[in-house]
Amino acid sequence: AQSVTQLGSHVSVSEGALVLLRCNYSSSVPPYLFWYVQYPNQGLQLLLKYTTGATLVKGINGFEAEFKKSETSFHLTKPSAHMSDAAEYFCAVSEGGTYKYIFGTGTRLKVLA
C-alpha cells in the first residue's frame, strides 16, 4: 500500500536561507508524486509534480524537487527563502490503478526575518 511520510511538522528558516522539506514515500509501483502548498485560509495549490522522465522537477515560486528512487524520496527545496513562502506544504503520492491520492501530514514552514 502506498504511504507518504513528511519529516518535521514544523520547519523554520531565515529569510534568504535554503529551504528543505523532506518527503519519503512507499509504493509498490512507480509513483506519481506531488507537492502542494496551502496558504492560511485557502485551499491547496500545486507546486510541482513528478510523473515520468526527468527526476529533477521545477515548480512555481522557485521550488524544485528531485525524485530519488533508490531513497524513495521526493524532497522539496528552494535556494533562498522569502517571507511569502510561509505556508503549509503537503507531499502526495498517487499510485497507478488506485485512483487515490495519499497526502502526507504536512510541514508548516516559518520564515524568520
Added chain:
Amino acid sequence: DSGVTQTPKHLITATGQRVTLRCSPRSGDLSVYWYQQSLDQGLQFLIQYYNGEERAKGNILERFSAQQFPDLHSELNLSSLELGDSALYFCASSVLAEHNEQFFGPGTRLTVL
C-alpha cells in the same frame, strides 16, 4: 482562483443534525474529490467521483455520503453530526480520474456545537 467553487463557506450546526456541502468543479473537469482537514487528523481523503461514478473511497464514515450529478457538481452529505466532525471540508477537481493535478476549492468550514 482555482475555478472550483464550494458553498457554503461557513456552516454552524448542532450535534445530531444533517448538512449538505456543495461543490462545482472547474469547467471541463470530470473528477471530484472530497477531503476533510482537521488539526488532529490532518488532510484525509474521503471519496472520489469520476463522471458521476464513485471511483475511490478513503476514510469516509458511514454517516457521510456523496454523489456527483449529471452536470458534474457534487454534494457531500453529513448526518448525525458529532462534535468531532468539525473540520474544513475541501473539494478538488481534476480532468482525469488519476494522476492529474487536483484543483482545490476554498473549503467549507463546518462547526458542530
